[in-house]
Amino acid sequence: MRIAASADVSDDAIIGAGSAVWHLAQVREGAQLGENCIVGRGAYIGTGVRIGENSKIQNYALVYEPAVVGRGVFIGPAVVLTNDTYPRAVTPSGELKSAADWQAVGVVIGDGASIGARATCVAPVTIGEWATVAAGAVVVKDVPNYALVVGVPARRVGWVGRAGVPLEEAAPGTWTCPATGERYLEREGELVLEDQ
Structure with a gap:
């Protein structure tokens, strides 16, 4: 296991053998990374997020809780996995919201899937096994296994294999x-x- 000195990894996080967390990355409390994972520079892994073995989270990707990422998943640079369907900073009365004011919903990514650079997955959605989300796509509905999706909003344009x-x-x-x-x-x- 390799953790860069400038990374911020919670003592409560579980980092699998052979994994690497690079410069300025943050891995929050209760996060679990399987064996041989890579978390790139400046990436964020939220509280309690689960990531399967042999997955790659590229530079500046934001994986917000309660995301569940399968085995062998590729999450490209600057990808965002959201967790709030109707985000607001304040309540209707204008008070700053706290964690108690909302229920986090997550993105689930199946084994072997790939999410291209700067794509956004708007929770709650499931990305199927071995699917590919093209760079810059915005996913707002579930993606089937092996699907190739592109665009805003993302739509299936073909199929990809393993x-x-x-x-x-x-x-x-x-x-x-x-x-x-x-x-x-x-x-x-x-x-x-x-x-x-």
Whole structure:
């Protein structure tokens, strides 16, 4: 485990073996990082956030509680995972809000998914396994497994395989990965690996 001297890591955080937390990153109380994770410069990991093994949180990404991040997830530079559907700094009477004045909602990211640079995921949403959110996208609804989503608001424009490469349609409802040769089947707007 490697923690840069300028990082702010709570004594209550759990950092897995082989993980690295780089300069100026903050990992809050109760956060849990699996083995071999990387938290980049200036990134923020909120209280109680759970991150699976082999995940990469790039520079200046903001992962607010109560996010749950799967194994092998890539979160690009300056990505934001929000936690307040209707944010306000003050109550209707003008008083500064406290933690007791709102209920945090989180973003859930499935194993193997990738979130591109400066994308924003507006909680509560779930990003499916092996999905890819393009750089700069704004996700406001759930993303299926293996989906490729782009834009504001994000919409599905294709499918990606476990290698992250856009799939090619071999026949109606059958997709192939040009990088690995894996075959996927599309059923009612969802994709599954052929042998599953």
